Amino acid sequence: MTVQPLNPIAIQLGPIHIYWYGIIIACGALLGLMIAMREGNRRGLPKDTYIDLIMFAVPIAVICARIYYVAFEWSFYSQHPAQIIAVWNGGIAIYGALIGGAATTIVFCRMRHLSFWKVADIIAPSVILGQSLGRWGNFMDQQAHGGPTTRAALENMHLPNFIVNQMLIDGTYYIPTFLYESVWDFAGFILLLILRRVSLRRGELFLSYVIWYSLGRSYIEGLRTDSLMLGPLRVSQWLAVVLIIFGVGLILFWRVKKEKRPYYLDA
Numbered sequence: 001m002t003v004q005p006l007n008p009i010a011i012q013l014g015p016i017h018i019y020w021y022g023i024i025i026a027c028g029a030l031l032g033l034m035i036a037m038r039e040g041n042r043r044g045l046p047k048d049t050y051i052d053l054i055m056f057a058v059p060i061a062v063i064c065a066r067i068y069y070v071a072f073e074w075s076f077y078s079q080h081p082a083q084i085i086a087v088w089n090g091g092i093a094i095y096g097a098l099i100g101g102a103a104t105t106i107v108f109c110r111m112r113h114l115s116f117w118k119v120a121d122i123i124a125p126s127v128i129l130g131q132s133l134g135r136w137g138n139f140m141d142q143q144a145h146g147g148p149t150t151r152a153a154l155e156n157m158h159l160p161n162f163i164v165n166q167m168l169i170d171g172t173y174y175i176p177t178f179l180y181e182s183v184w185d186f187a188g189f190i191l192l193l194i195l196r197r198v199s200l201r202r203g204e205l206f207l208s209y210v211i212w213y214s215l216g217r218s219y220i221e222g223l224r225t226d227s228l229m230l231g232p233l234r235v236s237q238w239l240a241v242v243l244i245i246f247g248v249g250l251i252l253f254w255r256v257k258k259e260k261r262p263y264y265l266d267a
Contacts, residue, residue, distance in 0.1 A: 004165075021140055062092065148174060149175050201261040
């Protein structure tokens, strides 16, 4: 049986190629923005807060995602410096994007005299939903997959044929780890929507996102075959462990200290 992979190019206008990856990422960002704007309005933030933020955060996050990837693949890029800007050939890292986005938000909040933790709490569900949708961009490009497997094993997972077929890469079927992370992130989105209706204090919803995402990533990263490495170690797994310790530790510190932080539901 001949299986043709899905075309990663959505629109072609002469020499201009518009990829499904970019369209999916843009749709995820737009949906996340709409959710954040609605919740921000309920929590008393100016309506244009997240529109202004995303104008800075998205391009900076993309740049940082590329810098992160290049830094850990420097043995290659030091020999091929012209490839550093060739993002169309692949090579961005979500942790780099998150670091860049978080740093941009901190600066933005200082300039607008806003609480970083309040802004981060509101946007956390949007971020993890965007990550869930973004993994389908990896699916279209046949990236972020795990090790070799068989078609029978994939069919035993009761996956639809279009996913099974897309996991056939150069004659070998691969584990759809992109799907694992997408499902994990969407479950995190639902969890955050539930948690923000309970008595969490400011900052704890965002840290819950950090903990949840890092827990899933620490496991799923071990299944992937395209991990960035630092010596013999997977960078994302170690960073995930650090973020879990940071998130849990900061929440416990706030609780033990009994600092009178506002509740998330406070206007």
